Amino acid sequence: MFGKLAWSAIPFGQPIPLITSLVVILVVLGVLGLVTVKGWWTYLWREWVTSVDHKRIGIMYVLLGVVMLIRGFADAIMMRTQQAIAIGGAPGYLEPEHYNQIFSAHGTIMIFFAAMPLVIGFMNFLVPLQLGVRDVAFPTLNSVSFWLTASGALLVNVSLFVGEFARTGWLPYPPLSEVGYSPGVGVDYYLWAVQISGVGTLMTGINFVTTVLKLRCPGMSYLRMPMFTWTAFAASLLIVAVFPILTATLAMLTLDRYVGWHFFTNDAGGNPMMFMNLIWAWGHPEVYILVLPAFGIFSEIFSTFSGKPLFGYRSMVAATLFICIVAMMTWLHHFFTMGAGAAVNTAFGISTSVIAVGTGVKIYNWIFTMYGGRVRLSVPMLWSLGFIFTFIIGGMTGVMLAVPPADFLVHNSMFLVAHFHNVIIGGVVFALFAGLEFWFPKAFGFRLHEGWGRCAFWCAFVGFWVTFAPLYIVGLMGMTRRLQHVVVPDWAPWLYASVVGVAILALGAVAQVIQLVVSIRDREKLRDTTGDPWDGRSLEWATPSPPPFFNFAVMPNVEGEEAYWGIKLRAVETQQLSPEPNYQPIEMPVNSPVGFYTAFFATVFGFAMIWYIWWLAIVALIAAFAGFVVFAWRDVHEFEVPADEVARVDRARRAAREATLAQMAEEGGLP
Amino acid sequence: MAGLQAARRAWTRACRCPAVGIAGVGMAGIGLASCSGGVLDPLGPVGRDDATLLIDATVVMLAIVVPTIMLAFWIAWRYRASNPKAEYLPYWSYSGRIEAVVWSIPVLTIMFIGGLIWIGSYRLDPFKPLPSKAPPLEVQVVSLDWKWLFIYPQQGVATVNRLVVPAGTPVHFSITSASVFNAFFVPRLGSMVYAMPGMVSQVSLEADRPGTTYGQSAHFSGDGFSDMHFQVQSVPASEFAAWVRSAKGGGPVLDRKAYAELARQSQNVKPYSYSAVDAELFGAVAMQQIPPAPGPEPGNPSHAGREVGTGGHD
Ligand code: HEM
Ligand SMILES: [Cu+2]
Numbered sequence: 003m004f005g006k007l008a009w010s011a012i013p014f015g016q017p018i019p020l021i022t023s024l025v026v027i028l029v030v031l032g033v034l035g036l037v038t039v040k041g042w043w044t045y046l047w048r049e050w051v052t053s054v055d056h057k058r059i060g061i062m063y064v065l066l067g068v069v070m071l072i073r074g075f076a077d078a079i080m081m082r083t084q085q086a087i088a089i090g091g092a093p094g095y096l097e098p099e100h101y102n103q104i105f106s107a108h109g110t111i112m113i114f115f116a117a118m119p120l121v122i123g124f125m126n127f128l129v130p131l132q133l134g135v136r137d138v139a140f141p142t143l144n145s146v147s148f149w150l151t152a153s154g155a156l157l158v159n160v161s162l163f164v165g166e167f168a169r170t171g172w173l174p175y176p177p178l179s180e181v182g183y184s185p186g187v188g189v190d191y192y193l194w195a196v197q198i199s200g201v202g203t204l205m206t207g208i209n210f211v212t213t214v215l216k217l218r219c220p221g222m223s224y225l226r227m228p229m230f231t232w233t234a235f236a237a238s239l240l241i242v243a244v245f246p247i248l249t250a251t252l253a254m255l256t257l258d259r260y261v262g263w264h265f266f267t268n269d270a271g272g273n274p275m276m277f278m279n280l281i282w283a284w285g286h287p288e289v290y291i292l293v294l295p296a297f298g299i300f301s302e303i304f305s306t307f308s309g310k311p312l313f314g315y316r317s318m319v320a321a322t323l324f325i326c327i328v329a330m331m332t333w334l335h336h337f338f339t340m341g342a343g344a345a346v347n348t349a350f351g352i353s354t355s356v357i358a359v360g361t362g363v364k365i366y367n368w369i370f371t372m373y374g375g376r377v378r379l380s381v382p383m384l385w386s387l388g389f390i391f392t393f394i395i396g397g398m399t400g401v402m403l404a405v406p407p408a409d410f411l412v413h414n415s416m417f418l419v420a421h422f423h424n425v426i427i428g429g430v431v432f433a434l435f436a437g438l439e440f441w442f443p444k445a446f447g448f449r450l451h452e453g454w455g456r457c458a459f460w461c462a463f464v465g466f467w468v469t470f471a472p473l474y475i476v477g478l479m480g481m482t483r484r485l486q487h488v489v490v491p492d493w494a495p496w497l498y499a500s501v502v503g504v505a506i507l508a509l510g511a512v513a514q515v516i517q518l519v520v521s522i523r524d525r526e527k528l529r530d531t532t533g534d535p536w537d538g539r540s541l542e543w544a545t546p547s548p549p550p551f552f553n554f555a556v557m558p559n560v561e562g563e564e565a566y567w568g569i570k571l572r573a574v575e576t577q578q579l580s581p582e583p584n585y586q587p588i589e590m591p592v593n594s595p596v597g598f599y600t601a602f603f604a605t606v607f608g609f610a611m612i613w614y615i616w617w618l619a620i621v622a623l624i625a626a627f628a629g630f631v632v633f634a635w636r637d638v639h640e641f642e643v644p645a646d647e648v649a650r651v652d653r654a655r656r657a658a659r660e661a662t663l664a665q666m667a668e669e670g671g672l673p
Numbered sequence: 674m675a676g677l678q679a680a681r682r683a684w685t686r687a688c689r690c691p692a693v694g695i696a697g698v699g700m701a702g703i704g705l706a707s708c709s710g711g712v713l714d715p716l717g718p719v720g721r722d723d724a725t726l727l728i729d730a731t732v733v734m735l736a737i738v739v740p741t742i743m744l745a746f747w748i749a750w751r752y753r754a755s756n757p758k759a760e761y762l763p764y765w766s767y768s769g770r771i772e773a774v775v776w777s778i779p780v781l782t783i784m785f786i787g788g789l790i791w792i793g794s795y796r797l798d799p800f801k802p803l804p805s806k807a808p809p810l811e812v813q814v815v816s817l818d819w820k821w822l823f824i825y826p827q828q829g830v831a832t833v834n835r836l837v838v839p840a841g842t843p844v845h846f847s848i849t850s851a852s853v854f855n856a857f858f859v860p861r862l863g864s865m866v867y868a869m870p871g872m873v874s875q876v877s878l879e880a881d882r883p884g885t886t887y888g889q890s891a892h893f894s895g896d897g898f899s900d901m902h903f904q905v906q907s908v909p910a911s912e913f914a915a916w917v918r919s920a921k922g923g924g925p926v927l928d929r930k931a932y933a934e935l936a937r938q939s940q941n942v943k944p945y946s947y948s949a950v951d952a953e954l955f956g957a958v959a960m961q962q963i964p965p966a967p968g969p970e971p972g973n974p975s976h977a978g979r980e981v982g983t984g985g986h987d
Contacts, residue, residue, distance in 0.1 A: 098896040098897070098898075098899065099896055102893075102895075102896060169895070169896070170893075171893055175853075175854060175893075177852070177853045177854070177870060177965075178853040178854065178893075178894060178895055182965075182967075182968045183852065183853055183895065183968040183969065185968075185969060268852075268853075268870035268871055268961075268965050269871075269961060269964065269965055274854065274869070274870070275869070275872075308752070309754075309761070309763060310762070310763055310764075310765065310766060311764070311766035312766065313765075313766050313767070313771075314766070314767060314771075314772055314775065315766065315767075317772055317775070317776070337867070339856060339864075339865050339866055339867055339891075340866075340867045340869070340874075341799060341800060341866055341867065341874040341875070343798065343800070344794045344795040344798040345794075347794045347798075348790055348791050348794040348795070351787075351790035351791075351794060352787045352790055352791070355783050355786050355787060355790065356783055356787075358779060358782075358783060359776070359779040359780055359783050361779075362775075362778065362779030362782075363775055363776055363779060365741065365745075366741070366771075366774075366775040366778070367775065368745075369741075369744055369745045369748055370748075370768075370771060370775070371766075372745075372748045372749050372752055373748050373752065373762075373765075374752065374759075374760060374761065374762030374765045375752050375761070375762075375763075376752065376753075376754040376759075376761050377749055377752045377753050377754055378753075378754045379749070379753055379754075383749075387745070387746070387749055390742070390745045391742055391745070391746075394738050394741060394742055395738070398731070398734045398735070398738050401730065401734060401783075401786060402727060402730050402731055402734075404786075404790070405726055405727065405730045405786065405789060405790050405793060406790065406793065406794045406797075407722065407723045407726045407727075407793045407794065407796075407797040407864065408723060408726050408727035408730060408793075410723055410797070410799065410863065410864035410865055410866075411712040411720070411723050411724065411727060411860070411863065411864070411865070412712065412727075413856070413865060413891065414856060414865075414891040414892055414893075415891065478711050478712055478713055479710065479711030479712075479860075480710070480711040480712055480860030480861070480887075480889075482858070482889055482890070482891045483893070484893040484898065485898075485899045486898075486899040487899050488899070489887075489902060490887070492710060
């Protein structure tokens with residue numbers, strides 16, 4: 003009836019997961035209770051859960067990403083402290099069975115459920131606004147994507163409380179992940195969580211490729227698209243190209259585990275090497291799926307805060323597409339040590355370092371964007387400068403790893419761990435915090451507190467280096483990754499230093515939370531009435547903050563690069579806004595519960611598969627599919643926003659802009 | 674290359690003298706690491722060549738990276754909004770000349786690195802034998818859950834978790850795994866190579882002077898992974914012969930039955946040796962004539978842990 007599920011699946015004898023689970027359950031119940039007491043259910047259901055508004059979905063993605071970032075950080079604290087305690091014979095406080103789950107969950111959560119949702123959240127919020135359109139190509143599909151991602155995140159977290167998570171690393175290499183060596187449910191949790199969210203990600207990719215190809219406002223030619231939109235487009239192309247590989251690879255491993263096939267087993271003709279090739283054919287492009295939109299965020303910030311257009315815009319577009327293509331030709335650098343031979347290693351070593359050309363070009367273009375500018379060193383700009391420093395070094399260590407004989411010394415070492423945190427934290431995470439600071443007023447109508455933002459930045463920057471510089475050093479001293487305890491006493495000082503770094507990073511996280519609380523408290527003081535708090539250059543700043551659900555009352559008409567900057571210049575020159583348009587009613591997509599509904603049954607399906615509860619899996623699969631069928635047959639897709647309503651919202655916006663214009667005229671105007 | 678040599682010499686010197694070593698962050702890192710028994714403190718030629726290449730590539734890149742970082746900070750500071758002396762060029766966003774430079778700096782750097790990659794990959798291919806007058810010592814390596822088995826086919830002995838090699842003689846390792854992936858790695862000897870079931874990979878390494886160090890697995894292999902480290906002793910040739918004699922003198926025999934017991938999961942195994950070995954054993958393991966190691970077994974206490982059901986094919 004319940005497959006493998008039994009009371010022994012609950013970790014009663016293990017204080018750490020048990021207490022954590024209880025706390026998590028209490029917090030969740032507390033939140034649900036609060037929502038019930040305050041009577042917010044209807045609001046949440048109508049305005050958020052069933053919303054197909056790309057901005058709302060974007061915000062939910064970011065929220066999910068931030069929550070998972072905190073969860074992953076908790077894992078990181080445990081790993082770093084364990085390694086600092088378990089030296090020279092001391093066992094530490096986490097036995098291997100538990101420690102191995104922690105680093106596997108950490109990597110899985112950080113990549114799939116923190117970084118990806120954060121990046122996709124920004125894409126959701128920004129791309130339609132920057133393109134001057136009212137939504138993505140398939141708004142309901144977008145909601146399905148989000149909820150499937152959330153479903154995967156939920157499954158990973160359920161594994162904490164019911165059963166166990168994988169102990170095989172964030173990429174479950176066979177034969178270790180085959181059923182003979184990992185008989186528990188851990189790898190199955192991994193497989194179904196990643197498969198379900200992967201479907202969501204693939205649909206996001208399709209959605210955004212279509213949006214960029216098909217839905218641009220009049221005049222928005224490809225070479226007028228803002229840089230962030232370009233990078234989001236490139237990332238979406240990569241998603242469409244490589245996520246099917248991930249799905250197929252994990253499906254093969256699933257077949258091995260569930261029905262005894264032999265794709266990757268070490269006997270009966272299976273070939274575990276093939277798994278490594280396939281998973282990295284997805285895995286390396288994946289890191290660029292994360293980092294390209296991060297580059298886009300920095301491009302927007304450098305140009306806005308320097309008060310200048312992006313230097314070498316076309317060259318930036320070229321570099322982006324160059325990276326996008328070369329990223330798919332480098333996967334073998336993750337296993338130079340598998341003995342492929344000199345010719346193969348040479349080819350992949352060179353193709354890997356060639357990526358650094360695209361990245362190098364971008365860095366110089368950002369630097370020259372600041373040249374001749376009026377650089378405002380506000381919080382987003384601090385993150386960006388911190389990024390330049392950190393990312394250059396991460397790229398350099400990446401190229402060191404791309405030299406095969408050098409990689410023979412530091413592959414799978416702490417040096418490698420330091421490298422990828424260097425690029426992922428210094429590149430992706432810094433970008434997300436910079437972007438949060440930058441677009442927060444657009445999303446919520448008020449800015450974040452500047453002082454606490456600076457404090458958070460400095461803690462993160464210093465904390466990052468204090469954590470990871472020692473790891474580079476112990477890596478060169480021979481320390482490999484994923485050790486539950488260490489025996490070489492020389493490594494100890496560096497492992498202690500790294501814990502200090504983690505403590506500083508934790509202070510940064512606290513500062514970030516305080517910043518949010520303080521900003522909410524002082525929101526009236528920090529209010530952005532203009533919709534354009536940073537003197538922006540792309541179309542999202544043409545809308546009020548927060549933008550109305552239909553984004554634009556009339557479609558903007560773009561006449562050059564930097565669409566909104568052009569509109570502003572014209573307004574300043576003529577000392578007036580463009581004449582009031584003739585408002586028309588707008589058709590907007592209706593809300594739909596199908597995303598939530600499908601994801602609910604996908605979660606049940608995943609859980610049932612993990613525990614071998616076949617009847618439940620079949621029921622859930624049919625239910626999820628039925629949801630799609632009902633959705634496909636619905637009659638009402640859109641509703642009409644009356645022209646009066648559109649006019650009312652837009653007149654308020656115009657009034658605010660006119661006030662700004664008048665004030666600007668007093669102060670001497672734009673350059 | 675002369676400049677490079679000089680840079681490298683300066684580097685080595687810097688690393689010997691702590692005060693200079695701390696001069697630059699990157700330099701300090703590499704410097705400190707190289708003073709203390711890691712991959713930058715090699716015991717033999719392969720490790721030395723690998724490390725040289727690592728340092729060469731770093732020096733080449735630092736030559737670009739340091740000025741670039743300084744340029745970035747200088748421009749950000751020079752053109753800060755509060756600096757009235759800096760000229761504001763609000764429309765300046767293209768310069769063909771700068772674009773050309775911007776593309777060519779990374780291209781040239783990477784061409785240089787590409788050369789290092791090309792030459793290095795061929796010269797330091799792990800499968801290539803080392804040039805030497807003395808014939809190499811053969812060692813067969815089997816990674817097991819969770820210990821290392823070293824078989825000396827020429828001597829007819831074997832060890833677990835201890836590797837003894839004669840200094841000054843190249844050692845040719847043939848490596849396989851009886852269960853899951855591992856990586857055979859002695860940091861101070863150089864190049865690591867994966868141990869993979871059903872396959873034999875190779876690496877030639879040499880210690881050119883006596884010394885004691887450690888090796889380990891560099892690829893995660895399960896719960897006992899952290900204890901997959903082993904002693905490495907490089908000893909003078911005469912001492913090596915004496916060691917072989919003493920190993921032959923006593924200890925268990927590694928036949929199929931003993932191997933089957935050894936292949937079961939166990940953690941933190943203390944080093945010991947076998948006085949005789951089944952000569953066909955390594956081949957039989959590599960070709961999987963002996964089936965892969967059993968993995969977790971319900972009755973085997975070395976596999977403690979929270980295991981929920983045993984799943985499998987039902
Ligand atoms: C300048 C460009 C880069 C180069 C040349 C480079 C090179 C490499 C190489 C050669 C490896 C494999 C090393 C080994 O396993 O021994 C590696 C690992 C890795 N890199 Fe990079 N990298 C670059 C940028 C990035 C970026 C931008 C990201 C992410 C945003 C990233 C994330 C990773 C990750 C996650 C791994 C290791 C994953 C694992 O083994 O678990 N890298 N990189
Ligand atoms: Cu890669």
